[in-house]
Amino acid sequence: MPEPKEPRIRVARLADDDALAVLDRAVWSPLHAVMPEPQPPYTPFFDDHHTPEDHLVAELDGRAVGYVRLGFPTPLASNAHVRQIQGLAVAEEARGRGVGRALVRAAVEEARRRGARRITLRVLGHNAPARSLYEAEGFVVEGVLPQEFLIAGEYVDDVFMGQPLV
Structure with missing residues (x-):
């Protein structure tokens, strides 16, 4: 049996718009989404x-199977030294193949390359798989907003995580 291929990570291109939009809708779940499920018109x-x-895109066999969005937590110049993971998605069929881990690592390296001193993220408290991945990649809990969101009838914590880059 051949070894599974490593995902190729690259910067997104405008031509990825449709594929990433479809992926984003396909992976929508109350486990990680605070916005309502997307409905047409998309x-x-x-x-x-x-x-x-x-955005950084993960490809397997030439097909986009995941992405990570890296942005600024605020528009303030005094906060410009921080980058934030503002979205991470992996196609169902690509899960368990190291795609999420590769994307998180690439986001950390890209933030460093762009001169960031810190990287942060927010994750829902009930999203144990994501929290475990982030912790394994060096993120630590820096704060919790208890019961910040009401999702599918349940109150869910908003967990802030981060790590220094220097």
Whole structure:
């Protein structure tokens, strides 16, 4: 049996818009989403606030199977030294193949490359798989907003995680 291939990580291109929009809708779940499930008419994946340059794409066999969005936590100049993971998605069929881990590692390296001193993220308290992945990649809990969201009839904590890059 051949060894599973490592995902190839690259910066997104405008041409990825449709594939990433479809992926985003396919993986929507109350486990990680605070927004309602997307409904038609669908909006483009990229917009003025989320450009291709803000995304890293994971490919397996030449097909986009995941992405990570790397942005700024605020628009403030005093906060410009921090980058934030603002979205992570992996196609169901690619899970368990190291795609999420490769994307998180690539996001950390990209944040460093862009001169960030810290990287942060927010994750829902009930999302144990994501929290475990982030912890394994060096993120630590830096704060919790208890019962911050009401999702599918349950109150869910908003967990802030981060790590220094220097």
